[in-house]
Amino acid sequence: MKSGLKMSKVLSMLIVITMLASLVMTGCSKSTGEKDNSSKAEVQQDKKVTLTFFGLGQLKNEMEYFKSTIQKFKSQNPNVEFEETYANDADLNTKMNVAFAGGSAPDIIYTSISSTISRAANNQLEPLDGYMSQWGGKDKFLERNLQLGTYKSKLYAIGLRADPRVLLYRKDFFKEVGLDPEKPPKTWEEFADYAVKLTKKENGQVVRGGADIPTTNGSLFLAPFIFQNGGKIADEDNDKLTINSPEAIEALKYVADLYKKGVSVVHDGNKLDELPFVKGKSAMSFTNLNSYITMTTNDPTLKDKIGFSASLERKSKAAQSGLICLSITKDSKYKKEASNFLSLMLSDDETWSRYQTMGVIPIKSSLQDKFISDNPKVNQVLSDSVKVGITRPRTSWGAVYMNYEKAAYEAVVVGNTSAEESLATLEKNLNKAIQK
Amino acid sequence: MKSTKKNKGYYLISVIMLISSVIMLIPLIMAFFTSLKPLSEIQTNATTILPKEWMWSNYAEAMKEGNWLRYMYNTAFVTTITVVVSLVINSMAGYALARIPFKGREILFFTALLGMMIPPQVTMIPTFLMLKRMPLVGGNDIFGMGGSGLMNTYMGLILPYIAGSFGVFLCRQFYINFPDSLDDAAKIDGCSRIRAYFQIYIPLSKPVLATLAVIKASGTWSEYLWPLVITNKDYMKTVQIALPAFKQETGTIWNLLMAATIVTCLPLLILFIFAQKYFIEGIVTTGIKG
Numbered sequence: 189m190k191s192g193l194k195m196s197k198v199l200s201m202l203i204v205i206t207m208l209a210s211l212v213m214t215g216c217s218k219s220t221g222e223k224d225n226s227s228k229a230e231v232q233q234d235k236k237v238t239l240t241f242f243g244l245g246q247l248k249n250e251m252e253y254f255k256s257t258i259q260k261f262k263s264q265n266p267n268v269e270f271e272e273t274y275a276n277d278a279d280l281n282t283k284m285n286v287a288f289a290g291g292s293a294p295d296i297i298y299t300s301i302s303s304t305i306s307r308a309a310n311n312q313l314e315p316l317d318g319y320m321s322q323w324g325g326k327d328k329f330l331e332r333n334l335q336l337g338t339y340k341s342k343l344y345a346i347g348l349r350a351d352p353r354v355l356l357y358r359k360d361f362f363k364e365v366g367l368d369p370e371k372p373p374k375t376w377e378e379f380a381d382y383a384v385k386l387t388k389k390e391n392g393q394v395v396r397g398g399a400d401i402p403t404t405n406g407s408l409f410l411a412p413f414i415f416q417n418g419g420k421i422a423d424e425d426n427d428k429l430t431i432n433s434p435e436a437i438e439a440l441k442y443v444a445d446l447y448k449k450g451v452s453v454v455h456d457g458n459k460l461d462e463l464p465f466v467k468g469k470s471a472m473s474f475t476n477l478n479s480y481i482t483m484t485t486n487d488p489t490l491k492d493k494i495g496f497s498a499s500l501e502r503k504s505k506a507a508q509s510g511l512i513c514l515s516i517t518k519d520s521k522y523k524k525e526a527s528n529f530l531s532l533m534l535s536d537d538e539t540w541s542r543y544q545t546m547g548v549i550p551i552k553s554s555l556q557d558k559f560i561s562d563n564p565k566v567n568q569v570l571s572d573s574v575k576v577g578i579t580r581p582r583t584s585w586g587a588v589y590m591n592y593e594k595a596a597y598e599a600v601v602v603g604n605t606s607a608e609e610s611l612a613t614l615e616k617n618l619n620k621a622i623q624k
Numbered sequence: 625m626k627s628t629k630k631n632k633g634y635y636l637i638s639v640i641m642l643i644s645s646v647i648m649l650i651p652l653i654m655a656f657f658t659s660l661k662p663l664s665e666i667q668t669n670a671t672t673i674l675p676k677e678w679m680w681s682n683y684a685e686a687m688k689e690g691n692w693l694r695y696m697y698n699t700a701f702v703t704t705i706t707v708v709v710s711l712v713i714n715s716m717a718g719y720a721l722a723r724i725p726f727k728g729r730e731i732l733f734f735t736a737l738l739g740m741m742i743p744p745q746v747t748m749i750p751t752f753l754m755l756k757r758m759p760l761v762g763g764n765d766i767f768g769m770g771g772s773g774l775m776n777t778y779m780g781l782i783l784p785y786i787a788g789s790f791g792v793f794l795c796r797q798f799y800i801n802f803p804d805s806l807d808d809a810a811k812i813d814g815c816s817r818i819r820a821y822f823q824i825y826i827p828l829s830k831p832v833l834a835t836l837a838v839i840k841a842s843g844t845w846s847e848y849l850w851p852l853v854i855t856n857k858d859y860m861k862t863v864q865i866a867l868p869a870f871k872q873e874t875g876t877i878w879n880l881l882m883a884a885t886i887v888t889c890l891p892l893l894i895l896f897i898f899a900q901k902y903f904i905e906g907i908v909t910t911g912i913k914g
Binding site: 244245246247248271273275276279282283286289290291292460461462466467478481482486 | 849852
């Protein structure tokens with residue numbers, strides 16, 4: 189009995205020691221294991237390679253496009269297998285954060301420019317300058333596209349899908365108030381003047397806004413006005429905030445004054461599918477092509493009633509432009525294969541195919557004329573907007589900037605704080621957060 | 625006079641509770657009616673409660689967006705195994721910590737409590753690393769390298785859930801209230817510890833086991849972050865991970881999202897209806913809403 193008890197105690201101890209030892213081995217094996225694997229990868233060029241791809245999965249047709257292109261690539265490269273993961277922006281960031289922290293970063297990522305640049309700032313991405321010759325050279329791509337994917341003078345991301353915000357306006361509402369429907373506003377003064385004329389009020393309440401001026405989450409609405417006025421949000425080369433400038437103050441004052449004239453219906457600037465313009469409750473809006481598609485799908489009679497115009501101009505042109513980019517991660521063991529895949533994705537044929545199947549604006553300078561001639565009314569505006577596109581600050585603090593700017597915007601537009609005070613507070617608070 | 629005053633108070637409280645209940649139910653009711661509307665009706669400016677056009681087909685449409693049968697199966701499987709295994713090991717551990725005096729018992733219990741105080745987001749990456757580098761599984765070698773370990777597996781989903789110490793704490797608190805004389809009587813009758821556990825304590829454990837089962841089931845079914853991190857494959861998704869598919873870049877497909885959400889909530893709703901007494905007991909006992 190006693191010896192039996194002693195045996196079971198010894199057995200239990202042995203099991204515990206074995207389990208602890210295996211945990212210690214997995215924990216301590218990181219550096220040796222990974223070095224061994226990378227050297228093996230160089231030798232195994234002709235052997236099976238598995239490329240891991242993390243991509244945005246917020247558009248069904250885009251996911252299907254990627255799947256079919258990956259199949260095409262696999263048929264051209266039989267030794268390459270793919271492991272694909274698709275998720276929405278927030279979930280993809282979570283998965284990537286865990287993957288990078290856990291040493292299992294994907295080889296290729298396809299995600300928003302703000303996420304890409306923050307990863308470049310964290311030294312997680314491979315500089316792509318050396319691969320450009322394989323992809324046709326820098327002059328084949330829109331200059332602005334390459335600029336946006338650059339961080340501290342190195343190219344880390346190639347924009348694959350640009351999503352510029354253009355000025356959509358209701359021609360029928362223009363005619364109602366005696367404005368020429370073929371002459372949309374081009375300057376700040378015209379925009380403000382048109383907004384007031386197009387506003388309809390009943391009993392002091394706005395029943396139709398002249399323009400969509402966000403009540404909350406107005407950062408992406410305000411940013412182009414700052415750039416149009418010759419200002420900048422950040423000195424990206426030096427990773428510094430520069431929003432507290434006379435140009436930005438003037439831009440913020442302009443937007444706030446226009447809002448306070450009561451030209452807009454209350455709405456959230458981030459919810460493009462719920463804009464008053466999309467619901468037929470305003471006459472002008474800076475929004476993306478999807479809004480036009482949503483409106484004309486719900487009501488096909490609107491096709492001839494909606495006009496397109498590029499950005500306003502003051503000292504320069506600028507348009508808010510979302511950008512989804514391809515990058516290769518620094519820790520990828522199969523950079524050659526990843527580059528080959530990007531080469532396929534960035535080819536003229538695939539770029540044009542994306543336009544034809546999904547309406548994606550071609551990011552190659554070589555295809556601009558063909559793109560514009562396919563639908564001059566709309567595509568000229570889109571092409572012009574992409575060429576002057578701006579994104580969120582491409583800095584190490586770009587991800588946190590939006591929260592601070594949101595507060596600064598609302599304090600002036602909806603509150604009673606002056607633009608000078610609000611931007612000074614934004615600068616102080618954000619700099620404090622960056623230093624932490 | 626006294627009974628009239630009591631009745632008035634009773635009716636007043638009942639009315640207040642009824643109004644509060646209706647207010648609490650409003651989001652669920654709105655979700656249900658939204659699930660039956662066409663998208664164009666939801667996107668108009670006018671807010672309506674009842675649908676103008678009752679589209680029951682939205683449920684079928686929602687279930688076509690992805691392999692929902694598989695997602696339901698995954699979630700049900702993971703939840704069932706988690707609940708069953710948790711009941712066994714948590715009750716055993718709780719019994720040991722409450723009834724068996726041994727050296728280091730209090731330190732062990734305190735260590736388990738410490739685990740409860742750390743948010744899961746903090747341990748997420750180390751847990752991910754451990755499961756990804758589990759030796760000799762998922763193509764890994766003896767050092768845990770070269771494969772994917774327990775990623776995209778049911779074990780990867782289940783292990784962290786059953787490793788939690790909340791159930792141990794709950795069971796320990798339950799078993800500690802039994803009188804010592806019960807153990808003494810069992811010992812006198814020649815019962816070993818394990819036999820006492822199975823033949824005396826388990827039959828008396830229905831309340832705590834039911835409470836633990838209900839809390840574990842609702843927690844596991846609703847879990848989002850861990851399945852998001854540990855699974856990459858569509859066939860391993862759970863229902864919570866599948867829901868964001870309706871939130872697309874062009875906009876949220878509200879009617880289908882609400883339909884899928886109602887379908888996702890149904891099992892928990894049914895569980896609550898049949899076991900609400902234990903839900904409430906769990907909240908009262910632990911102060912944790914789960």
